Amino acid sequence: MKTVFNSLKYFFALFSILGLSPVFSQHDPHGAMRVDERWMVEFPGMMQDHLLANMRDHLLAIGEIQEAMGLGNYDKASQIAEERLGQSSLKTHGAYENSKFMPRAMQELGNQMHRSASQFAIELQNASATGDVKPALLALSKTTQACVSCHAAFRFK
Ligand code: HEC
Numbered sequence: 001m002k003t004v005f006n007s008l009k010y011f012f013a014l015f016s017i018l019g020l021s022p023v024f025s026q027h028d029p030h031g032a033m034r035v036d037e038r039w040m041v042e043f044p045g046m047m048q049d050h051l052l053a054n055m056r057d058h059l060l061a062i063g064e065i066q067e068a069m070g071l072g073n074y075d076k077a078s079q080i081a082e083e084r085l086g087q088s089s090l091k092t093h094g095a096y097e098n099s100k101f102m103p104r105a106m107q108e109l110g111n112q113m114h115r116s117a118s119q120f121a122i123e124l125q126n127a128s129a130t131g132d133v134k135p136a137l138l139a140l141s142k143t144t145q146a147c148v149s150c151h152a153a154f155r156f157k
């Protein structure tokens with residue numbers, strides 16, 4: 001229940017940030033809000049499959065980063081963060097092509113995710129120099145919050 005609550009929290013945070021006001025019309029008879037009020041987006045052809053494969057790689061990358069961090073290998077973690085999640089990943093996964101089919105708010109959340117991940121990569125380099133990993137962990141949490149915000153707001157058809 002806490003997870004659902006958190007998703008909704010991000011959902012509302014997103015819309016207040018973007019200055020939009022979603023209209024919720026579906027309430028069940030007990031007054032509880034329906035959980036699935038996400039916007040549907042549709043991408044042509046195989047693009048949707050590619051995006052989902054890319055999403056799965058995002059999650060894989062986060063796992064690999066956590067493993068590298070656990071082993072104290074912050075440089076390797078930084079490299080994975082930048083190449084697979086950060087701004088550098090935009091070229092490799094054809095973000096420009098994909099983003100043309102995204103609503104503006106979704107593009108913005110994607111940008112936010114990539115920017116946070118690049119910041120995370122920098123904090124990992126700092127951790128490598130100072131041994132203090134806390135700023136990197138905070139930056140990681142910012143990155144995953146961007147994943148959560150987008151998932152709370154959008155789904156594929
Ligand atoms: C700009 C929006 C956006 C961002 C940012 C985003 N995702 Fe997604 N992701 C989606 C959408 C849309 C789906 C499809 C959900 C659906 O249709 O139910 C999805 C699906 C997924 C899936 C399921 C893949 C499958 O095969 O079904 C995983 C895993 C995932 N995302 C991981 C991540 C991770 C990890 C991050 C952050 C590092 C992330 N995503 C960031 C939009 C986003």
